[in-house]
Amino acid sequence: MSSKIFFSKFPVTTQVLVVPLRVVPRLKDLNLEESIDYIKTIQLIHRFIEKLYKADSLNIAMQDGIAAGQSVPHVHTHIIPRYLVDSYGDGIYDLLEKNENNLNSFYQTYCKPLAVLDDDNRKPRTMEIMQGEANWLSAELEKFIKESDDE
Numbered sequence: 419m420s421s422k423i424f425f426s427k428f429p430v431t432t433q434v435l436v437v438p439l440r441v442v443p444r445l446k447d448l449n450l451e452e453s454i455d456y457i458k459t460i461q462l463i464h465r466f467i468e469k470l471y472k473a474d475s476l477n478i479a480m481q482d483g484i485a486a487g488q489s490v491p492h493v494h495t496h497i498i499p500r501y502l503v504d505s506y507g508d509g510i511y512d513l514l515e516k517n518e519n520n521l522n523s524f525y526q527t528y529c530k531p532l533a534v535l536d537d538d539n540r541k542p543r544t545m546e547i548m549q550g551e552a553n554w555l556s557a558e559l560e561k562f563i564k565e566s567d568d569e
Contacts, residue, residue, distance in 0.1 A: 421459040434467055436460050437494045445482050445493050456495075463497055466562045473499030 421438045438456050442448055448456060460478065468476055477498040481488040 421456050423459075423463060433499075434463055434497045435494050436463055436497065437492065441492050443483075443488075443491045443493065445480065448493065456493075460495055460497065462563075465566070466559055467497055467499055469562065470558055471499040474502045475500040 421436055423434055423436055436456070436459050438448060438452055440448075440452060445453075464476060464478065467473065477496070477500055479496040479498065480494070482493065
């Protein structure tokens with residue numbers, strides 16, 4: 419896998435960011451091999467996050483270019499678990515736009531939908547907490563891949 423998975427330091431809700439290793443501003447700038455890897459990674463993380471967070475559906479969002487709301491000049495895709503009872507609707511895109519600048523941070527991981535906090539109530543998490551969550555998620559992903567291979 420030549421794409422990376424990140425989590426937001428200031429999460430909107432449970433969300434995962436998939437980012438190709440090579441820094442390119444737009445999806446069209448990936449070469450064929452990178453494009454295939456990127457989409458396969460998005461599909462893998464789609465299945466993984468849906469199962470891990472017991473989501474009813476997912477939003478898969480990409481702001482590709484300034485006019486589309488992209489504020490970080492590096493292509494990335496948000497994968498957001500959605501629940502029939504979360505009531506965000508299309509408002510999730512406004513929340514994403516507000517938090518686009520937090521791409522390079524990691525994100526807290528829980529197995530249930532999170533309430534969206536006002537910006538004033540959102541506090542950065544410590545590197546220790548984020549490292550623990552990253553280790554947990556990495557182990558869960560390894561188990562998921564092994565189970566998928568066994569099926």
